[in-house]
Amino acid sequence: MDEKAWLTERFEDHRARLRAVAYQMLGSFNDADDAVQEAWLRVSRAGAGNVENVGGWLTTVVARVCLNMLRTRERRREESFDVHLPDPVVSRADEGDPEQEALLADSVGLALLVVLDTLKPAERLAFVLHDMFAVPFDQIAPMVERSPAAARQLASRARHRVRGAAPDPDSDLTRQREVVDAYFAAVRDGDLDALVAVLAPDVVLRADGGTARARHTSVIRGARDVAAQAAKATRLAPFVQPALINGTAGAVAIAGGRAFSIMAFTVAHGQIATIDVLVDPERLAHLDLEAFGITPSIVTAEGVTAEGRFRPDRPRPRK
Missing domain, CATH: 3.10.450.50 (Nuclear Transport Factor 2; Chain: A,)
Incomplete structure (x- = not known):
């Protein structure tokens, strides 16, 4: 099996988890599907190389795509309601x-997702990845361009807001x-x-x-x-x-x-x-x-x- 076929198979193995990560991050089925598709385009171009933890790597790629989408959404959101x-x-x-x-x-x-929508993009990523998908902070830190301690603080701040607003x-x-x-x-x-x-x-x-x-x-x-x-x-x-x-x-x-x-x-x-x-x-x-x-x-x-x-x-x- 060549690398492309192997990578395609591994991606399909992890697709359900990747879509779950994207949905928790974005709260939208269409946006989650777009994020997973964009992640596939990125990994298919880059190749797996010597990646040991394929599942963790794919989760990281999807999370980065979602973070960019959240930042764009935050800049452009001009809701009339x-x-x-x-x-x-x-x-x-x-x-x-x-x-x-x-x-x-x-x-x-759904009430929890409503509260997640009020968080800053980096806070949401840190909270979702760590608290919902058990991603360690040393992996989250590079995504948000902070130290592991600062990433932990982001998740803690988000957790405090969530507990106060979503019982x-x-x-x-x-x-x-x-x-x-x-x-x-x-x-x-x-x-x-x-x-x-x-x-x-x-x-x-x-x-x-x-x-x-x-x-x-x-x-x-x-x-x-x-x-x-x-x-x-x-x-x-x-x-x-x-x-x-x-x-x-x-x-x-x-x-x-x-x-x-x-x-x-x-x-x-x-x-x-x-x-x-x-x-x-x-x-x-x-x-x-x-x-x-x-x-x-x-x-x-x-x-x-x-x-x-x-x-x-x-x-x-x-x-």
Whole structure:
């Protein structure tokens, strides 16, 4: 086997981990796919040489690509709306999707990814690589052009912010589901007191309506205000289907053969601490929700099979 064939095989062996690193770094399926593709172009040109730890080397290459993308994003981001949720990993509540689950390191809830989006690029890289993928700081340091001690400090600073803003979800998924089900029962009944009881006093609700539905984009804080907002959605309750969103209890609202809302919950200490709602119709139309009988929309010929299914696990053509 020649070096190119050997390197191709090794890259495919590590593709799932590399895509997981890119997703945790970027919070976007398309950006993660672009990062993995760019990493492949780089390593295929450079060759493996005398690399001993191929997996670590490939992770480093992908991380560097992601860091450059984050820095570009930070310079160019001029959002016209206040809330932008990362792409959610969605699967049925009764059966996990191995391809989707491969994106998640431990329990990386959507709320955690929201907080990661507020970090500086170097902080995010240090935190994600060390805390989620166990990359040592002496390997992280050259990527961020700092000493290992300074890289450790970056991760520590990021960890402090994450813990303060993204509570760890309860580990019992069955209990999570019970709390979320109680929330939707209260919504269905229009029971404001029951809603308040299931919400943490400092609960945060974030809704991302995208540019097309800016009026649906907002942040609401506090149990009473979140409950009052949720109580307005009584008519939507019959369309809600249970789901796993980034490995935690959530829901997908489906009507007329299309999804019009995805809701992710963080249940901590038996109460709902965060609710993240994606209602951006454009992004919802392109998510992989085939497990719920919904086929993603075809946007371009790139990255879409003849059957119309986007396959994010495959390299996309260069633009």
